[in-house]
Amino acid sequence: MNIEPFSDVADLDAPVRGTLHRAHSERDDFLVLTHGAGGNSNAPLLVALADTFAQNGMSVLRCDLPYRQRKPNGPPSPGDAKRDQQGLRRAVALMQQQFGGQAFLGGSSYGGRQASMLVATEPELVDGLLLLSYPLHPPGKPEQLRTQHFPALLTPTLFVSGTRDTFGAIAELRSAIQLIPARTRLVEVEGAAHGLSEKKRQIIVVTAVTDDFMKFIGK
Numbered sequence: 522m523n524i525e526p527f528s529d530v531a532d533l534d535a536p537v538r539g540t541l542h543r544a545h546s547e548r549d550d551f552l553v554l555t556h557g558a559g560g561n562s563n564a565p566l567l568v569a570l571a572d573t574f575a576q577n578g579m580s581v582l583r584c585d586l587p588y589r590q591r592k593p594n595g596p597p598s599p600g601d602a603k604r605d606q607q608g609l610r611r612a613v614a615l616m617q618q619q620f621g622g623q624a625f626l627g628g629s630s631y632g633g634r635q636a637s638m639l640v641a642t643e644p645e646l647v648d649g650l651l652l653l654s655y656p657l658h659p660p661g662k663p664e665q666l667r668t669q670h671f672p673a674l675l676t677p678t679l680f681v682s683g684t685r686d687t688f689g690a691i692a693e694l695r696s697a698i699q700l701i702p703a704r705t706r707l708v709e710v711e712g713a714a715h716g717l718s719e720k721k722r723q724i725i726v727v728t729a730v731t732d733d734f735m736k737f738i739g740k
Contacts, residue, residue, distance in 0.1 A: 522575040527582055529615055535607035537615055539584030542571040546578035549622030550740070552651065553612045554583045557630035557716060558596040561589050566653075566718050566726065567629065573731045579740070580620060584612050586632060597631065605632075606639040613646060625738065627651030630688070630716060634667060637678070641670040649738050650678040653730070654715050657689025657697055671700035678705050679737045681730050683713025708733045 527541040539562050552574055556562050562583040571581035587608040588601040597605065613624055624647040626636045633652035640646055658665045678701060682694055689697075691709055698705050710717060710726055717726045 522572070527584070527615075529611070532607075532611055534587075534604060535611040536587055536590055537584055537608060537612045538590055539582050539612070540571070542575035542581045542583070544575040544578050544580045546580075548578050548740075549580075549620040550578070550625070551580040551582065551616045551620045551622065552625040552627060553609060553616060554581055554651070555586055555609065555628040555632035555636070556583075556589070557628075557632055557654070560629070561585050564629070564718070565720075566716075566723060569723060569727045570730060573727050574734075577731060577735060577740075579625075579735075580616075582612060582616055584608070586635070602635060602638070605635045609636055609639055610643070610646065623648040623738070625649045625651060625734075627653065629653040630656050637674060638670050640676050641673040644673075644675040647676060649734075650674075650676050651730070651734050652678060652680050654682055654686060654717055655680055655689065655694065656715075657694055660687040663693065666697065668697045668700055671697065672702065674701045675703050677703050677737065679708065679734050680705065681708045681710065681717065681726075681733075683710045683715065683717055685712060686715045688715050706733070706737055 523543040529537045562585045567583045571583045574581045586605040588597040626647045
């Protein structure tokens, strides 16, 4: 496995910046993986996932969304969503120039939501989605569901969520997933909160995510 910086600013509206974990494998499959609203691509969970996927033969680009490239801290604004989706589209396109296999896209919380919204409008963009801690609704506001695009998702999607996630209980998420016409699976992480970032559970989470996603996509 090689780890190398990865960047492209040819499209200033959708710049790509991150780290490429290049797998030594006969397969040319790849995963573009991004972060949640309060973090960046150097989140320990994303680094561990990228390492493990690469060791299992899938190259991974963990990338900073455009809003994070413009400001080092703080959450995105409502107007950032479209540009962040463009950044993910651009990242997939750049990876396709290097890798000829199947393409996958994923992210944690906000990043996963933007990935799913992008793929709902462009179902041919990737072959599968990996959504970590999908933010089903704001904490304490279950009526504000973020599922409007679910009926348009035609791409196989694996959800991974903790049983203590305040952005959506397992039962709520399981019900919402029924709106998606594509093949789906929900992986529960017992005792984990939103973000799946607790150090004591990282090995469990990384193992569960990589094993279940590789099985889900038939690898």
